[in-house]
Amino acid sequence: MTSIVPNQWYVAGYGREIGRREEGGDLFSRTICGESILFWRTQAGALTAMSDRCVHRRFPLSEKPSHLVGDTVVCGYHGFTYGADGVCVAVPGQTRVPRTARLRSYPVVEQDSFVWVFIGDPDKAESTRIPRAPWLDQEGWTVVAGMEPLAARASLLVDNLMDLSHETYLHGGYIGTPEVAMTPITTEVDDEAGIVYVSRHMDDAECPPFYAKSTGLSGRIARWQDIEFAPPCLYKLHSRIAPVGSVPNDDGTDPDAFHVEVVYAITPETESSTHDFWMVARDFALDDQGVSGFLAENNRTVVLQDVVALDKLEQVLAGEPDGYQELSINIDTGGLAARRLIDRLAGERAPAGAR
Ligand code: FES
Numbered sequence: 131m132t133s134i135v136p137n138q139w140y141v142a143g144y145g146r147e148i149g150r151r152e153e154g155g156d157l158f159s160r161t162i163c164g165e166s167i168l169f170w171r172t173q174a175g176a177l178t179a180m181s182d183r184c185v186h187r188r189f190p191l192s193e194k195p196s197h198l199v200g201d202t203v204v205c206g207y208h209g210f211t212y213g214a215d216g217v218c219v220a221v222p223g224q225t226r227v228p229r230t231a232r233l234r235s236y237p238v239v240e241q242d243s244f245v246w247v248f249i250g251d252p253d254k255a256e257s258t259r260i261p262r263a264p265w266l267d268q269e270g271w272t273v274v275a276g277m278e279p280l281a282a283r284a285s286l287l288v289d290n291l292m293d294l295s296h297e298t299y300l301h302g303g304y305i306g307t308p309e310v311a312m313t314p315i316t317t318e319v320d321d322e323a324g325i326v327y328v329s330r331h332m333d334d335a336e337c338p339p340f341y342a343k344s345t346g347l348s349g350r351i352a353r354w355q356d357i358e359f360a361p362p363c364l365y366k367l368h369s370r371i372a373p374v375g376s377v378p379n380d381d382g383t384d385p386d387a388f389h390v391e392v393v394y395a396i397t398p399e400t401e402s403s404t405h406d407f408w409m410v411a412r413d414f415a416l417d418d419q420g421v422s423g424f425l426a427e428n429n430r431t432v433v434l435q436d437v438v439a440l441d442k443l444e445q446v447l448a449g450e451p452d453g454y455q456e457l458s459i460n461i462d463t464g465g466l467a468a469r470r471l472i473d474r475l476a477g478e479r480a481p482a483g484a485r
């Protein structure tokens with residue numbers, strides 16, 4: 131199974147990561163699905179994305195002394211100069227610019243605090259969905275976020291996030307309590323929309339430190355986990371924490387509960403490494419820096435626990451190139467559904483006869 135599905139939008143970074151570095155610092159570059167991409171902003175603030183390899187001799191345009199001049203980027207090796215669309219506008223020593231001198235440029239969209247980049251045939255970009263995560267950039271929510279590099283294939287992170295029973299074992303003392311692994315899940319697949327839903331509602335559960343310290347609730351809680359995964363990249367965990375017995379009102383309001391939207395963007399860097407973007411958005415203690423600091427540090431710790439485990443798993447799997455026989459149980463239903471949708475996305479786009 132491939133981890134890279136072509137002709138899809140992927141999160142390349144946070145909008146705030148990308149700016150203009152005209153003098154000094156390197157320009158922003160990230161490898162997405164095996165492609166090294168340079169990102170910068172025009173003077174008007176528009177995002178651009180293009181190959182990070184000069185067409186002349188492949189020098190990376192993100193490397194010093196490459197730099198921006200107005201709305202062009204100048205290669206730091208021999209001075210090939212490119213516009214925001216990737217087309218070369220000047221070369222040294224001659225006035226004629228070769229017609230083929232252009233960098234591959236990528237469709238980009240800035241939305242919900244993310245920079246999305248389209249990997250594949252650009253003509254398919256417009257008709258391909260970009261999933262939403264509005265809480266990340268919305269009044270009434272406070273967000274902490276980060277990104278951890280994962281030396282493991284993206285599919286391992288998908289498996290990991292689709293089955294939260296591992297919280298009890300891998301994240302005990304942080305977000306795991308016995309009830310997570312004990313409570314059965316329900317799984318639904320919307321085949322048409324291409325979304326997997328996995329729900330686990332714990333109506334009387336221990337409150338893990340992650341939520342006790344951030345919400346101030348003590349004792350037993352109602353803890354709902356509703357996963358919504360839009361393959362291949364965007365994973366959302368709608369988390370609801372409330373006193374035992376509290377349920378949302380019929381009109382959808384839910385004043386006694388604390389809501390946390392845990393969002394992951396799972397972006398392959400290569401076939402065997404992944405950018406693990408994580409965000410925690412909350413609708414309470416909005417201005418409390420202490421809560422923000424606690425959630426940021428705690429969630430990063432939890433993510434790193436997964437990173438250590440998945441890096442190890444990647445080494446194990448890489449050492450078994452002939453494959454292995456998995457043994458799946460009920461908790462794996464969501465992960466298996468996600469794999470099926472990812473395979474379908476990959477298969478739909480495969481050239482005829484390649485299936
Ligand atoms: S490698 Fe860029 S100008 Fe020569």
Ligand SMILES: [Fe+2]
Pocket residue numbers: 290296297300301432436
């Ligand atoms: Fe985890």
